[in-house]
Amino acid sequence: MALAPAHWRLWARFPAPSRALGLALLEALEEPAPFALLERAEGPDGDRIAALFLDPPDLDAIRTRMTIGLAEMPGAAEGMELALEEVAAEDWVRRAQEGLPPVRVGRVVLHGSHDRRSWPANLRPFEVEAGEAFGTGHHETTRLCLAALQAPGASPRRILDLGCGSGVLALAAARLFPARALATDNDPLATAVARENARKAGLGPHIRVLTAEGLAHPLIRAGAPYDLILANILARPLLRLAPGLAACLARAGRLVLSGLLTTQEREIRARYRAHGLIVTRADREGEWSALTLSRPRRPHPSAPDLAP
Ligand SMILES: C[S@@+](CC[C@H](N)C(=O)[O-])C[C@H]1O[C@@H](n2cnc3c(N)ncnc32)[C@H](O)[C@@H]1O
Structure with missing residues (x-):
């Protein structure tokens, strides 16, 4: 799409x-x-x-x-x-050409080609052109995921970015962690953009990009288990993908779900709890939400969510 x-x-x-x-x-x-x-x-x-x-x-x-x-x-x-x-569809090409300002979330800075400059050494800047893909960092859900993936915790080594759009989340993760990322999208236009962004950022060797519907590609299963899974897609596909995403997550892994409205959180929490995952962090901006889920240390059916 x-x-x-x-x-x-x-x-x-x-x-x-x-x-x-x-x-x-x-x-x-x-x-x-x-x-x-x-x-x-x-x-x-x-x-x-x-x-x-x-x-x-x-x-x-x-x-x-x-x-x-x-x-x-x-x-x-x-x-x-x-x-x-x-x-109307958002015209990301036109908006990019108009010169979107850079976006900073934690240590990550996203900017367009019109805004190359030097950034403080502690930051991780990279250039991302969305073209026809979603993901300049100007949408709430992208920013929420960028915040969630920088939460304190073990550094992930295997990352899945499902619904990668421009590849923005995989690129940020590959900039922050010594990791290999698999970035997938069901839109071939998006995967073409993500591949190009990874190449331009010099991250080509660290990010593999695939066109796939949901988890339906043998290389996605082959790459599991993942220490960090990012899925910024809509609530309905997230509900459908719950068993597969839970199965692909490493024992101590983190799953970040976004593209959902705060009003949809309850259904998502319940569905993923049924697959053994509890919410450990919730990031919200306006009506949008990003939930981070993990397996409870001691699995118990009544383990409470750790984030309201
Ligand atoms: C909201 S955009 C997120 C882009 C980027 N990850 C970000 O955070 O800015 C959602 C992306 O998920 C893709 N997508 C939606 N449903 C999908 C599915 N079932 N399987 C794979 N990709 C999907 C869309 O094509 C789109 O590129």
């Missing part, structure tokens, strides 16, 4: 007594299912909910389904408001 893809936003407003039912009906939509629901209070006349879709939803079909679902509550269907808008 184009890496800052276009998506569709369905705005919904329900009369107050039917709001919870309206939300549940939106959550239950299928084909396409929303990848996120954002509850946003707007003024005294009611709350608007935004349901985000990667594929264009059929507004008339949704209206019919919602009307049927709300029929049991008098006045609910009549008071419902629905509106659909397309959110």
Whole structure:
């Protein structure tokens, strides 16, 4: 997919007594299912909910389904408001050409080719051009992952960056640690960009780049177990990939999950707990979240999460 893809936003407003039912009906939509629901209070006349879709939803079909679902509550269907808008894809090429400012997270500095300069010796600067890929470091989820991967702990030697986009996280990890990284994406445009960024950074020998859907490539399994796995993709694929990611993580390894909204954390925590992983750190910015997970020292079904 184009890496800052276009998506569709369905705005919904329900009369107050039917709001919870309206939300549940939106959550239950299928084909396409929303990848996120954002509850946003707007003024005294009611709350608007935004349901985000990667594929264009059929507004008339949704209206019919919602009307049927709300029929049991008098006045609910009549008071419902629905509106659909397309959110344009982010033009990363144009933004890069406009000269994005450098991004610093901890010791890592990301900058474009328009901003080469000398940086203090304690920093780890590198150039990243996103091209058509996602990952200039200007998105909250990328920054949250960059912070999480610099958390104190053992230095990882084997790293998997799943959903690498421009390769920004694998590049940062390879700059920070004496490690080998495998960077994968299901978008061949992204892997071409990541490969080029690794070459330009002189990190080609340390980063292998593969085009693969999820974990479905023999070299991903062959490289396991990983001491550090970074997966900044959406909540739905993260839920689907839980058993595979848990199986690929080294005993004392760290798994950083992002691309999820704070409202989606609970479901992610529960799914990964079922595969033996607990949350040891949570980084949040605005509505976005990055969770770091590990195996509890003494595995116990009721081991508590260590980060709220
Ligand atoms: C939000 S971008 C993250 C890019 C970069 N890692 C960063 O942190 O800035 C998500 C990337 O995951 C890729 N992706 C999404 N679903 C995937 C899947 N099932 N398998 C592999 N890659 C996937 C997308 O193509 C996209 O490049």
